[in-house]
Amino acid sequence: MEKVGVIGAGVMGRGVAQNLAQSGVNTVLVDLSEEILEAAKEEIYNSVRLQSLFKKAEVTESPQEVLGKIFFTTDITLLNDASFAIENITEDWGKKEKVHKMLNSICPENCNILVNTSCISITRVAAVYNHPERVIGTHFMNPVPLKTAVEVIRGYHTSEQTIQETECLLKKMGKESIVINDYPGFVSNRISHLMMNEAAFIVQDGIAAPEEIDEIFKKCYGHKMGPLETADLIGLDTVVKSLKVLYESYQDSKFRCCPLLRKMTDAGLHGKKSGKGFYEY
Numbered sequence: 001m002e003k004v005g006v007i008g009a010g011v012m013g014r015g016v017a018q019n020l021a022q023s024g025v026n027t028v029l030v031d032l033s034e035e036i037l038e039a040a041k042e043e044i045y046n047s048v049r050l051q052s053l054f055k056k057a058e059v060t061e062s063p064q065e066v067l068g069k070i071f072f073t074t075d076i077t078l079l080n081d082a083s084f085a086i087e088n089i090t091e092d093w094g095k096k097e098k099v100h101k102m103l104n105s106i107c108p109e110n111c112n113i114l115v116n117t118s119c120i121s122i123t124r125v126a127a128v129y130n131h132p133e134r135v136i137g138t139h140f141m142n143p144v145p146l147k148t149a150v151e152v153i154r155g156y157h158t159s160e161q162t163i164q165e166t167e168c169l170l171k172k173m174g175k176e177s178i179v180i181n182d183y184p185g186f187v188s189n190r191i192s193h194l195m196m197n198e199a200a201f202i203v204q205d206g207i208a209a210p211e212e213i214d215e216i217f218k219k220c221y222g223h224k225m226g227p228l229e230t231a232d233l234i235g236l237d238t239v240v241k242s243l244k245v246l247y248e249s250y251q252d253s254k255f256r257c258c259p260l261l262r263k264m265t266d267a268g269l270h271g272k273k274s275g276k277g278f279y280e281y
């Protein structure tokens with residue numbers, strides 16, 4: 001059976017690992033400490049339990065059965081026989097570069113490297129590899145097990161074979177692939193981060209409260225979530241890091257981070273994952 005390595009067990013990595021395990025894929029989930037892995041186990045357990053309680057008719061396996069298909073480890077060298085490695089670590093180029101250098105030396109030559117990032121250029125990541133044609137972007141949406149499409153990013157060197165094999169894996173996970181070309185922020189985040197950032201400026205300027213801004217998007221535009229609810233769900237720390245990448249990549253002041261966002265993250269308000277952001281959880 002195919003073995004898929006998932007690196008990073010935070011908000012996205014644990015969702016990807018759960019989705020893979022529920023699709024019958026042999027999954028190895030890697031993070032830096034046992035403590036983080038234990039937290040991921042608990043989150044996956046709760047997520048599967050909620051899925052079966054609230055809706056998904058197709059959820060037939062118990063949380064224990066799903067967890068039984070995931071091997072939790074701090075040892076990244078276990079990916080030496082993986083067919084796919086899906087990297088979901090912190091949105092920080094220095095950290096990502098180190099992990100990709102490791103993956104380049106550990107993973108087999110024919111292993112597809114899937115990069116889950118909000119904004120970092122896939123071509124930049126691929127430059128670390130001896131086989132850049134195997135590197136591709138997979139911008140999963142949050143929460144991963146519930147979302148039905150993935151923004152797939154073709155780097156400068158990404159081969160057709162890599163695209164096809166990635167699309168196959170994503171199909172197995174119940175997801176449609178929308179393939180686009182590589183530029184920082186891709187399509188989704190190049191647009192959505194401008195909206196979230198501008199919404200934060202509107203709060204900072206005292207023009208409207210978060211609830212009012214989000215209601216306008218939901219009730220007037222028919223969006224499922226407003227920009228500030230979305231920012232809280234993503235994690236305000238991740239939004240700030242992504243804006244930094246966009247600002248540096250395009251050298252364009254339209255991506256300058258709203259000071260209120262920076263102040264909130266400095267104060268430990270990271271959104272839903274920390275219990276407080278623009279809203280309380």
Ligand code: NAI
Pocket residue numbers: 007008009010011012013030031032036088089090091092095099116117118119139140141142233234235238242
């Ligand atoms: P997070 O902060 O929740 O989790 C990141 C995880 O990476 C942490 O558990 C951390 O311990 C781990 N990590 C850091 N360095 C590592 C290393 N050297 N080896 C193994 N694990 C390591 O971040 P989140 O939200 O899961 O984001 C992950 C990536 O996905 C980022 O690049 C982000 O931009 C992207 N993304 C995030 C979305 C969101 O809604 N949060 C949506 C789509 C993409």
